[in-house]
Amino acid sequence: MLRFIISLWASKLCLFLFKHTGRERDDRPGILALRLCPDFLDRVKKPQLVVAVTGTNGKTTISNLVSNILNLEGKKVAYNTWGANYKAGQARCLLDAVSIFNRPTKDAAVVEVDELLSYKTLPWIQPNYVIVTNICRDSIRRNAHQDLIFSRINEGVSKLPNATLILNADDPNSSFLGENNNKRFFAIADQHADVFETNVSDFPVCPKCGTIPVFNYRHYRAIGNFYCPHCGLKSKTGDFIGTKLDFDKREMLVKEKDGEFKYPLVSDTIFNAFNIMAIITLFRTIGYSPEVIAEHIKHIKLPENRVACEDLGKIKMYTFSAKGQNVSAASTVFEYLAKEPSKKELILLLDEHYGDDPNIETITWLYETDFEYLKNENIKKIIVAGQRYLDYKLRLRLAGIPVEKTVCVFDEQTIPDYVSTDGIESIYVLHDVTTVLRAKKIKDKIKEKITNQ
Template sequence: MRISFFDRFRLGVAVAVAKTVTALVRSLRLGAASVLPGEIARRLHPNLLQLLSRQVKHGVIFIAGTNGKTTTSLLLRTMLERQGWRIAHNAAGANLVNGLMTALLANTNLIGQLSADYAILEVDENILPKVLPSIQPKFILCLNLFRDQLDRYGEVDTISQRWKDAIAQLPKETVVILNGDDPTLSYLGQQLPQRVLSFGLSEPEAYLDEIPHAVDSIYCPRCGHSLDYQGVYLSHQGDFHCPSCGFEKSKLAIDSRKWPQILIGIYNKYNTLAAVLAAQEIGVDADTLLDTIKNFHAAFGRSEELEVAGKKVRILLSKNPVALNETIRAVNQQRSNGGSSTTLMVLNDRTPDGTDVSWIWDVDTEKLVEKGGTVVVSGDRVYDMALRIRYSQAEGNVCKLIVKEDLQDAIATALEHTPTGETLHILPTYSAMLEVRGILTGRQIL
């Protein structure tokens, strides 16, 4: 790619400033410098994202969806690195434009030359259509679509339509990998002109007993008729067909039974399959894939395990109805196996979380409190969460509810109520997760 002398000069200035900011933020221990350098560099050179992305040797890989982006991108990165590829990656989960730019800048030299075989970039579902004109990825992984921050994003159908319109404009060589168990995404893939590969489960023994209350897309995206489900694995994801128009689940390109899953929770089986399918397309061998899965460590806040005061702590990001339902499901499975009897729930309503917290009433918190034990609640909207838990308690329920406005006090209290040998599960929204990690590790994300 040839650029003018003036563009090259502006690029050099933007890179130099970004690297200086990164060094200052880290040296002063203000955070990971995952956002601010890119934001400043973008103001100095508005076309910087396009210039940098075009230098990625083998192409950019976008990972989009409501849940699972950070875990899937880290797993895929690990697989490719173990195969010998050099990877640029927004590992801190900063998935807006400034975060994408910061990730690419981190892999450039002082004159703006980028050195990476692939760039793995997790992308916020709302900005995916906005960045596709600037970055034309080689692969797009579409993990799922659930209701999340309705005050910012709108309904699932709205996002899906935007995705379709934007992806359809990409070159035919683009490979789209999507969740075939998600009716909205399955239908999206069936309309695209690009090569589409689907992942999903073929394990009827993993069906839920019933469709959860927090379900989004149980109507046919083609004709609007109610879908017939043979069974659901997670929210509206499952084995389905439409009795009216014949729309059905896309044929899967991967056998879910052949691959173990990373971490706990059925949602991590989906994350595993998405990463494996992409890695196979790129050429990673099966032995490397299996070994990576078996030795994988969680990304920060996503089933991340820490040791605090001699006790184990597991942080499970829970930022929308489906995510919280699934983390409750995973926690209950651990408790059935003799796991923790104490849970800390932290609810914030800041911009990264979504300012509307009414979604907590779509969560089946009854399934958490019916197991008994202790639930500690905290966060900016501590009393909203406390009220939801209180309404979840049936007469005679032995679950103990503790309300703590101060987060540090809440963590200390939850640890005190966690017996030795058990694991404290912390279920925070996004900004709350960053606060929890800041308290537990002494390091924030910026």
């Protein structure tokens, strides 16, 4: 106990100094807390409401949106807006939610949880609600295989007998989590969309009998409604179902046991519609009315480190997180860009960089990701830069993308030199989560070039 008290006081002092020296977005107070007391996460008191968010893709987006809605409700919320989801970030988050006497000072905490470590951290955090966004193909080196991630999350939630899981019924992997937990499911009905075929194998066989599953419909990749023709295993039924999505009006109808209600959408992407469905399901389960939730969604927006747009007159410039080394995230973004009708140029900044370390992750993910989607006629040019530029050059050739549509260079600083605006309506800078600042610098240089023309 004495060790925890020393850890709490020392790390609270560290947090105070960091906040008052412009370094609030820093995990080092959490690192200090864990070094002084390794079981800090277990010992620190939690607010009355704790929401944990885990899964492969969408954790930071959903965590931000949940936190924003709680703030709009007048709640004091502890949350790391920059997506720190390892133990140090979680300790930093919960450290901000207690006094030096270990008494809760916040009404709620929204804790982003790394899916690979969830089996350890979820039991320490003891959330009231766990949102699992999805489980799908990710980095081979970091997360190995989706079955491993399923087992890790399942082990974690099995130790939370009082928690309610918020699960995506249209995800054939994560929807079968938590056999003994309370669960609420969300889904989106068949929108009769033109869904591209994919290289990404998120759900190759039935987990019960090994038979190849059949999909009644898909929204993208393996997100959709399936059944097994051999053993009869099938998708879960949603408690909250998005019945009609209107991306032009940015709204959707959601059916539940109490009726059908209209909610706003925060973007024109199907994957963000699923994020909004998760949020609706969470707050309806907590007890908020559809009207209150809908009103709050009108006033929230996607985090700028995931998607941002600037209107430069005749051209719109976007920065868009596409998660390098993550085949499911990159392929989903590529499909969206192929379908988005504007005439565009793409800039790919998907290499992972750690200082001057030239050892960037295995390139096998390039050959599972659907670069073939980028052959679409509305994509006029693709610019790639970074240490792996030659690997991208080869992959683009194998995808059938004409050589005259691509520019592949080593030096990222030269990217603006290759950007042209003739006949272009939009420019997308796609970046990895580790390259947000680099992408912003490139975007600012391109913006300067365009405004000076």
